[in-house]
Amino acid sequence: MVPAVGGGSVPATSPAPDQDPDEQGVYQAFPGDGFFVSGKSSPVIRALAERLAAGGYLARGRVGSAWNSALQHGYSRWQQHLGFRGSDADGVPGRVSWDRLMVPAVGGGSVPGTSPALGQDPSERGVYQP
Template structure:
């Protein structure tokens, strides 16, 4: 059995989800299922990364979405799942429960996780990197 890697497409000027789906041999519904952070299929932006292959869920963990994912305008169930894992790891800076919106509390909590892993300085800035993300074991987000 061959191992697959989640692939992403970076949105360019003039793109829309229908064009992106067709270019990758997918349906619009597949793209929307694989990109739960896209709440309005008519609203994508240049530079946004769109998942164009099935999420790596064989491990049961959410694949690393890339550092660009962790910005204030990101709204995704992946953010909430990460937040609950950080709480489980005793790395919470949340005033309450985590939610779908990337926030300063997420960044502060992730920084605690990075420091728990022994990272410091710019390596503990609260922005997830692949190695620290993979060690956190964020459960794969299932979309109905």
């Protein structure tokens, strides 16, 4: 089990390796290492910011669509919550911390209301089957 946003825990394998969350339309696929650059604007960044704010890692007033230092600081807090330290908690999303945050899918692939409640094991809501 690993910590979930806002407390609680989720299985260490979530999202399940054999189940691509993007294909399921439930979670946003990791956009890649070079995606998070200063000033970049995207609905994916907004979904990330909203998820961080819901967990208390980012002030609600800081939620926006552009990657900036406030969002990077909030993500660093999330990484630290997961146990990352030093340069591993630099605030730039990596695949492991991204997958554990379970950012809801955006755009045509989203399924409204299927992102797990913060602190709730997603399997309890039938979001995915491990």
